[in-house]
Amino acid sequence: MEMIEHPPILHIPAIPDHVLYTWFVMAILVVVSLVATRRVSLVPTGSQNFMEMVLDQFVKELDETIGHEGRRYLPLIATLGLFILTSNLMGLVPGLVAPTANLNTTAACALIVFITYHVIGVRKQGFIPYLKHFAGPVPLALKPLMFVIEIISHCARPLSLSLRLFGNMLAGHILLAIFFFMMGFDGMLGWALSGTLGGIAVGAPAAVVMVVFVVGFLLPLKILVAFIQTFIFCKLAMLYVAAAVEEAEHH
Amino acid sequence: MQRIVTMGLMAILAVPGAAWAADAAGGGDLAKAFAVLAAGLGFGLAAGLCGLGQGRAAGSAVDAMARQPGAIARIQTAMLLGLAFIESLTLFVFVIAVILLFVKS
Numbered sequence: 001m002e003m004i005e006h007p008p009i010l011h012i013p014a015i016p017d018h019v020l021y022t023w024f025v026m027a028i029l030v031v032v033s034l035v036a037t038r039r040v041s042l043v044p045t046g047s048q049n050f051m052e053m054v055l056d057q058f059v060k061e062l063d064e065t066i067g068h069e070g071r072r073y074l075p076l077i078a079t080l081g082l083f084i085l086t087s088n089l090m091g092l093v094p095g096l097v098a099p100t101a102n103l104n105t106t107a108a109c110a111l112i113v114f115i116t117y118h119v120i121g122v123r124k125q126g127f128i129p130y131l132k133h134f135a136g137p138v139p140l141a142l143k144p145l146m147f148v149i150e151i152i153s154h155c156a157r158p159l160s161l162s163l164r165l166f167g168n169m170l171a172g173h174i175l176l177a178i179f180f181f182m183m184g185f186d187g188m189l190g191w192a193l194s195g196t197l198g199g200i201a202v203g204a205p206a207a208v209v210m211v212v213f214v215v216g217f218l219l220p221l222k223i224l225v226a227f228i229q230t231f232i233f234c235k236l237a238m239l240y241v242a243a244a245v246e247e248a249e250h251h
Numbered sequence: 252m253q254r255i256v257t258m259g260l261m262a263i264l265a266v267p268g269a270a271w272a273a274d275a276a277g278g279g280d281l282a283k284a285f286a287v288l289a290a291g292l293g294f295g296l297a298a299g300l301c302g303l304g305q306g307r308a309a310g311s312a313v314d315a316m317a318r319q320p321g322a323i324a325r326i327q328t329a330m331l332l333g334l335a336f337i338e339s340l341t342l343f344v345f346v347i348a349v350i351l352l353f354v355k356s
Contacts (some may be wrong), residue, residue, distance in 0.1 A: 126327065163339065163342060163346055164339040164342055166342075166346070167339075167343070167346050168338075172346075195281055231331065232331065232335040235328070235331075235332060236332075
């Protein structure tokens, strides 16, 4: 991977790249929030309008998934969503690193969701009744089996949540890196500029075809994937919270 | 004619890849060779089967949307969630392939 990947623009040896660019994402989000809330008015204008529009989408999804109680969890879901979306989109800029293309970052997000929805469930319902719900509505003899299966399925949730985001981002990253490598000075463009007849006849058109393919197809696809993965992560977090809250309302 | 052009284009695209492979095969041992083989075969299999599964899911979703245009938004949400679950299995294989290829044992 070191062969085809260039180091990012800003690289401090003592700090891992994903941590550095996580701070960068945090700075962007803090500045945007400060600018949006500096002069809060009833009729929003400018950046306040933009942020209200973005958060309104989260509120709509929360109302749809969790119900009337969903707005309490807006800070959790919207923070995760904005962080992940900004990180995903930052990976599209050449020279910058997407923090979500590293398993540590996505695992941290997934563990936050995992712990939070258990805490919400326990607080809603108490520790023992919450544990009882793991056994489910089955006959008494089957309850230990159900309990073990349910524990395993709950432990698989953060695993799949983190690996899905990480895999999507890393796959797009490697794909773009390979294409940039193949059309760059080590690939088609270098061949075209080398002055040989084959390079001019074949390398130059191939380089053009590759640039058109990357700009016209791969980058739009990656933008779509960035939004869809954010949506999936937030929707699943909402569903997990909704499951923990709903169980409380049954009894 | 068209076929010849296509074949030629594919051969051109394969040139840097072939040179690259010849470069990499110099110092590798047997385990590395099998790791590369396993990564390629495994990911090809996973991608193909994921395509079958996602095709079924998307086809059914489009079918449902055509029958019930009023419920398009909810069907779309369910379809995206289902596609994400199907795709995550492929991504597990992708992560394993990356580990096989890039992590030095």
